[in-house]
Amino acid sequence: MRLVGVDERGIGFGNLSIRDGTTDKFFVTGSGTGGKECLELTDFAHVVSYDLTRNWLRCEGATIASSESLTHAAVYQAEKQAFAIIHAHDLQRWASLRDRVPTTPSTVAYGTPEMAESVLRLFRTTALATHRLLVMGGHEGGLVTFGKDCAEAFDALITPTAPKGPNE
Numbered sequence: 338m339r340l341v342g343v344d345e346r347g348i349g350f351g352n353l354s355i356r357d358g359t360t361d362k363f364f365v366t367g368s369g370t371g372g373k374e375c376l377e378l379t380d381f382a383h384v385v386s387y388d389l390t391r392n393w394l395r396c397e398g399a400t401i402a403s404s405e406s407l408t409h410a411a412v413y414q415a416e417k418q419a420f421a422i423i424h425a426h427d428l429q430r431w432a433s434l435r436d437r438v439p440t441t442p443s444t445v446a447y448g449t450p451e452m453a454e455s456v457l458r459l460f461r462t463t464a465l466a467t468h469r470l471l472v473m474g475g476h477e478g479g480l481v482t483f484g485k486d487c488a489e490a491f492d493a494l495i496t497p498t499a500p501k502g503p504n505e
């Protein structure tokens with residue numbers, strides 16, 4: 338569906354992750370893997386430690402986790418029922434869902450401590466845990482969904498819960 342892929346300039350977008358057991362560590366696809374039809378173990382970085390306020394993370398493996406991975410870290414930290422996360426790009430869904438479902442401020446860029454803080458705030462102040470989908474208001478096309486497994490995260494991406502009102 339090209340919701341994760343490579344743009345016309347050859348730059349990969351989107352990423353996937355799964356929680357490492359019941360810890361707050363996780364495995365996330367490395368940068369430059371968006372164009373691959375099939376992922377291999379070496380395409381994943383194991384994020385073993387991170388600090389959201391310092392925008393810092395440590396990872397192991399053959400590939401490097403991007404700073405965008407800290408958004409995943411914020412979700413795993415805030416929602417213990419999240420075991421898989423998809424960060425996808427979909428301009429159409431982004432435009433129609435923006436500010437109708439939990440949405441981070443348009444002033445907040447991805448891969449920043451502010452983005453991680455905004456995600457934590459959405460869990461505290463909106464029904465994000467139920468929606469399992471958030472819109473990155475300041476990251477064009479950017480959506481993040483999660484679930485107990487990849488199938489549930491994907492389901493939240495393609496059939497988002499009908500929004501009832503702003504940030505409801």
Ligand SMILES: [Zn+2]
Pocket residue numbers: 350351424425426447476479
């Ligand atoms: Zn993105």
